[in-house]
Amino acid sequence: MPHPDLIAHAEQTRRDVIELAPGIWTAVGFAASNVHLIEGRRSVTIIDTSESTAAARDIRAEFAKLTDKPVGRIVYTHGHRDHVSGASEFSDGSVPILASHAFDSDLVDVGSAVGEPAILPRKALGRRTLAQFGFGLDPRERVSLGCGPGERPLDGLGAGFLPPSERVTGERDVDLDGVAARLLFAPGETADHMVVWLPDTRVLFSGDNWYHAFPNLYAIRGTPYRDFAAWAASLGKLAALDAEVLAPGHTRPVVGAAGVREVLETTRGAILHVMRSTAGGMDAGLSLDDIAASAGLPAELADKPWLKSLYGRPDWSARAFATGTLGWYDGNPTHLGTLTSLARARHVAELAGGVTALVERARTTDDLQWRLELCDHLIALGEPAEALKADAMERLADGEINATARNTYLWEAKRLRGTLDG
């Protein structure tokens, strides 16, 4: 059975079209991410467009029940593909598309500085993305994405992107066909974030700088360092707006000024706590393993339902902050040299009293993390430990509150068993 908190979190991504204020709606649960609608005098504004043309079509059909006014403009909060890939369902490309000056999308091949395609481990990123989001898992296994529903239409995934036609630097007041709005540059989950603030109705569209889960300061699919300090600063800036309604890029809106302020300020506090405790551990000369193993939140933050590790995790964040600030070297000269996986596995097998004894220990230990590590040594030695490792990962998945870890355990277990579709 999946973790009960993960099952309960599905309420946050239940399909719903919610009115945030007169003429302002958000569509939650139709896709991994939310799409917002602001009705103007003769046209509407769409904020973000979802991950696929199929989901965007569903949302467009829902919005058509609310208004028949045409789309006058689109705003992207950031360039992640789950927010920009349904644009072609809302526009034929003729309306303005606004994004921040820093807008960056992995759907745009920007090439490298030397004028060739960027040199990146694209296959690794692709494989890990499939694992994190559980593509190819049984729908009953993939209960959640951590920030969105496990089940949603996937036709046209990544297919409907339209590039921004206008880049906004800093802050800009704009007229959304009769609705006053302020676009604010607010780097956070990504460096290109731009939020939308409606001062008259006090509705704030935060993009992914807030959602109902511990912030994904590090995505296990693989991501460059996300600037923790910038994200915390942006959350402070958003809290100071004193919004009445917070409409995030994922999960349901938060209504009421006190509640909005609380979720933004405590999330900011959680990021600052991870930064302080990690820096403190590094200053004290602790190993990265020990820093990560003891990472967590103080009781007053750990209690908050929106700070549970459903999407991001404090231990992964601690590793990301440590490597993002001082790089891979942890200060322990042991790590200046390298043993190959095979050399280490041979040493461990020798210590255990031989390969047979190592197999026995991997089978009998109650510590599932230790079992995974022993299985890795056995696999390095060419021993058939794949099924044993898969079994340990499936058991870990059952107790795992984090959706991306759960999906990855289950996906990798299937891969090891050779039962992954496609």
Ligand SMILES: [Zn+2]
């Ligand atoms: Zn997102």
